[in-house]
Amino acid sequence: MPIPELEKSIIKGVIQKDKVVIDGIELDGTWNSFMIERTQTGYDPSVWDEIANTLEGVTISACWQCGTCTSGCTMREYDPKYGPRRFIDLARKGDKQGLIELQNSIWRCVSCQKCTHRCPKGVLVEEVVHAIHNYLLRHGLVSTDPGTVFDELFFETVMNNGGRISELMLGAASVKKGMVKMGLKDLITMTGPLLRSGLFKELMKPSKVKNWEKIREVIEEAMKEEVRPE
Amino acid sequence: MSAQVPYGKVALYPGCALDGMAKQYEVSLALVAKDLGLTYERLDDYNCCGALEVKNVNTMAGLLLPARNLALARKIGADAIMSACPGCHYSLSRAQYYLSKYPKLREKVNAYLEKMGEIKYDLQLMTIHVNEFLYNSVGIEVIKSKVKRPLTGLKVAPYYGCLYTRPKPYTLTGYLRLKDDPERPVFMDKLLEALGAEVVPFEAKTMCCGGPHVYSDPDVSINLEARILKEARRNGAEILVVDCPLGGVAIESNMNKIAERYGEDLRMPVVYFTQLMAFAFGHSPEEAMLTANLTNPMSVLKRYL
Numbered sequence: 001m002p003i004p005e006l007e008k009s010i011i012k013g014v015i016q017k018d019k020v021v022i023d024g025i026e027l028d029g030t031w032n033s034f035m036i037e038r039t040q041t042g043y044d045p046s047v048w049d050e051i052a053n054t055l056e057g058v059t060i061s062a063c064w065q066c067g068t069c070t071s072g073c074t075m076r077e078y079d080p081k082y083g084p085r086r087f088i089d090l091a092r093k094g095d096k097q098g099l100i101e102l103q104n105s106i107w108r109c110v111s112c113q114k115c116t117h118r119c120p121k122g123v124l125v126e127e128v129v130h131a132i133h134n135y136l137l138r139h140g141l142v143s144t145d146p147g148t149v150f151d152e153l154f155f156e157t158v159m160n161n162g163g164r165i166s167e168l169m170l171g172a173a174s175v176k177k178g179m180v181k182m183g184l185k186d187l188i189t190m191t192g193p194l195l196r197s198g199l200f201k202e203l204m205k206p207s208k209v210k211n212w213e214k215i216r217e218v219i220e221e222a223m224k225e226e227v228r229p230e
Numbered sequence: 231m232s233a234q235v236p237y238g239k240v241a242l243y244p245g246c247a248l249d250g251m252a253k254q255y256e257v258s259l260a261l262v263a264k265d266l267g268l269t270y271e272r273l274d275d276y277n278c279c280g281a282l283e284v285k286n287v288n289t290m291a292g293l294l295l296p297a298r299n300l301a302l303a304r305k306i307g308a309d310a311i312m313s314a315c316p317g318c319h320y321s322l323s324r325a326q327y328y329l330s331k332y333p334k335l336r337e338k339v340n341a342y343l344e345k346m347g348e349i350k351y352d353l354q355l356m357t358i359h360v361n362e363f364l365y366n367s368v369g370i371e372v373i374k375s376k377v378k379r380p381l382t383g384l385k386v387a388p389y390y391g392c393l394y395t396r397p398k399p400y401t402l403t404g405y406l407r408l409k410d411d412p413e414r415p416v417f418m419d420k421l422l423e424a425l426g427a428e429v430v431p432f433e434a435k436t437m438c439c440g441g442p443h444v445y446s447d448p449d450v451s452i453n454l455e456a457r458i459l460k461e462a463r464r465n466g467a468e469i470l471v472v473d474c475p476l477g478g479v480a481i482e483s484n485m486n487k488i489a490e491r492y493g494e495d496l497r498m499p500v501v502y503f504t505q506l507m508a509f510a511f512g513h514s515p516e517e518a519m520l521t522a523n524l525t526n527p528m529s530v531l532k533r534y535l
Binding site for chain 2: 054055056074075078108110111112113114116117122124126130133134145146147148149150151152154155158163164165166167168171174179185186189190192193194196197199202203207209210211212214215218219221222223225227228229230
């Protein structure tokens with residue numbers, strides 16, 4: 001399949017000799033340049049295959065690289081390197097190195113779903129970006145990022161907290177992990193209205209799914225299963 | 231009570247938010263629904279919908295959590311499952327999408343649901359949001375007739391959040407008449423106008439608040455939230471009306487930091503739209519739990535008492 005190469009120079013370098021004489025004619029200027037490495041090697045086509053075989057990543061093949069996702073992207077304004085179209089392009093080519101170079105950007109998706117919503121080809125872009133990121137994590141190509149740490153923290157809290165999340169517990173866990181700083185002023189503004197309205201008492205009540213222990217076992221068993229889009 | 235046009239029997243999926251810091255949302259929703267003669271059944275044994283986080287950790291867990299809630303709603307014979315939190319609405323709709331699209335996956339999920347002791351999910355639910363429910367079930371004229379405390383002259387900016395209308399493959403906005411416009415939603419605007427409030431032009435209606443990264447990428451989310459408030463302030467709004475507990479709580483709890491970094495004039499009270507409706511329907515601020523909000527909505531609402 002022909003792959004458009006638009007964002008990365010395929011000319012790795014130029015050899016320019018001081019003096020070249022061929023058949024008695026001296027070459028100089030541009031005639032004296034030799035390009036090296038006209039093609040980029042090291043593509044791994046299995047990246048596309050593997051991502052297209054996951055439930056989230058199956059729509060990656062429908063992308064026609066129009067860039068609608070990237071033009072409206074929330075994160076793009078904050079991080080010029082962030083671009084769903086680029087991630088999809090690199091993943092389909094199997095340019096692992098290119099993706100690894102973007103590891104400080106790729107986790108930053110805020111899941112605002114503008115890309116998925118607007119894609120004219122029905123690519124679930126937000127899901128595909130997470131599928132690409134998950135591929136990198138699964139193969140140990142990138143180090144863990146704050147987003148993934150928080151996702152895992154969230155899931156852990158749900159599992160250990162009787163199937164429900166509690167903002168206080170999640171907030172406390174995040175503060176403990178050093179993800180967010182809470183000053184005394186924040187604490188006062190937070191707890192004041194909660195105490196005044198009696199909401200605080202509600203929040204402290206243990207809230208739990210009845211049969212959670214059993215459900216938890218089933219979920220843990222299900223997590224081992226490989227999910228395919230079929 | 232007879233089945234409601236157009237949704238039939240409605241199950242309320244509270245989600246963790248309504249049992250947590252957005253308790254006032256549910257309390258005020260109950261008041262409003264009672265006044266309007268609308269009924270729904272609360273799913274008491276619900277579990278977390280997985281939000282935007284669990285799906286990134288594990289695919290199967292990200293589907294089983296919402297699927298169990300869908301099965302619970304079918305167990306009580308509901309035709310529609312209503313969420314107050316757009317995050318839950320998104321998550322349940324997402325599960326619905328994947329389970330309808332992939333039959334083998336559905337079989338697997340159903341097998342696990344049976345192992346948990348739940349019924350199989352038969353895909354017969356419509357996923358709806360409170361906003362759509364209130365707008366479509368009774369009509370604007372009925373809402374107008376219930377107003378005892380018209381909020382004339384109150385300038386409001388309605389903030390819908392990202393996930394109320396997006397993405398269309400899951401929430402079906404733009405495909406169904408009962409659903410809002412995907413890019414420029416208006417249902418909440420109409421509800422607020424019916425209360426007598428003045429809805430200011432507000433382009434940040436569906437702008438992201440950085441919710442999922444409020445802890446992991448705080449600078450970005452604080453800036454995003456400041457942008458929403460700035461847009462509201464620029465258009466002359468006095469109060470930000472939200473239908474999203476994720477955004478509401480994030481904006482409220484970051485308000486000090488926003489004011490510190492981007493200016494004191496961005497400080498603005500945040501209120502759930504059902505609270506405002508309950509207040510306009512004549513309920514006291516205590517009943518509508520307007521005192522529970524971290525920012526103080528009564529500072530602008532007290533002139534209507």
